[in-house]
Amino acid sequence: DMKVTQMPRYLIKRMGENVLLECGQDMSHETMYWYRQDPGLGLQLIYISYDVDSNSEGDIPKGYRVSRKKREHFSLILDSAKTNQTSVYFCASSLSGGANTLYFGAGTRLSVL
Amino acid sequence: TQTVSQSDAHVTVFEGDSVELRCNYSYGGSIYLSWYIQHHGHGLQFLLKYYSGNPVVQGVNGFEAEFSKSDSSFHLRKASVHWSDSAVYFCAVSGDYKVVFGSGTRLLVSP
Structure with missing residues (x-):
């Protein structure tokens, strides 16, 4: 079954706390992505991972970092979360790059108070 | 630099109507163009x-x-929409790895 799983689905944190968002896929896809979605802005690309330990900044990487130690897992870390990082975060994977279909997780709704 | 523009934030039609959702892009090289759908609360x-x-x-x-x-x-077009087509539609442009999405068009199909 082709699936991208995001945990947790909902998260409330206080400003300054650390946040870990996790994403897993069971398709052995090489490429994984983190996006955030805000009303009226569509999806903004935070990071791309080409494979294990091979990551690249997207369009809005400031305040975020990522980790990919296994092909099936891609984590997004917010060190000292800020209120403007309140958003819905989506993880996606593709077989290899932008030529292939992206498969999305259901999203994590993060509120930073 | 890849950019995607979806000029209509909202489109409302009646069930059975045809619909066209617009997408314009800019990119200098070979690209892939895609459409994605997002139902409320889902990826x-x-x-x-x-x-x-x-x-x-x-x-x-x-x-x-x-x-x-x-x-x-x-x-994007559909000849005859159904109420279940109500969703947000995203146009995307991609090169080798980077995939850029438009801001989305919310389609509401009234019964």
């Missing part, structure tokens, strides 16, 4: 994609899109 799901060949591509659930190089467009 995006793939609808269709164009890379080369026949400029009209067919997708799932009766959707099709037409590529126009001269207009830099990739508009």
Whole structure:
């Protein structure tokens, strides 16, 4: 079954706390992505991972970092979360790059108070 | 730099109507153009994609899109919409790895 799983689905944190968002896929896809979605802005690309330990900044990487130690897992870390990082975060994977279909997780709704 | 513009934030039609959702893009090289659908509370799901060949591509659930190089467009169409087509539709342009999405068009189909 082709699936991208995001945990947790909902998260409330206080400003300054650390946040870990996790994403897993069971398709052995090489490429994984983190996006955030805000009303009226569509999806903004935070990071791309080409494979294990091979990551690249997207369009809005400031305040975020990522980790990919296994092909099936891609984590997004917010060190000292800020209120403007309140958003819905989506993880996606593709077989290899932008030529292939992206498969999305259901999203994590993060509120930073 | 890849950019995608979806000029209509909201489109409302009646069930059985035809609909066209517009997408314009800019990119300097070879690109893939896609459409994705997002139902409320869910992630995006793939609808269709164009890379080369026949400029009209067919997708799932009766959707099709037409590529126009001269207009830099990739508009999505459906001949007869159903209430279940109500969702947000995203156009996307991708090169080798980076995938850039438009801001989305919310389609509301009234019964």
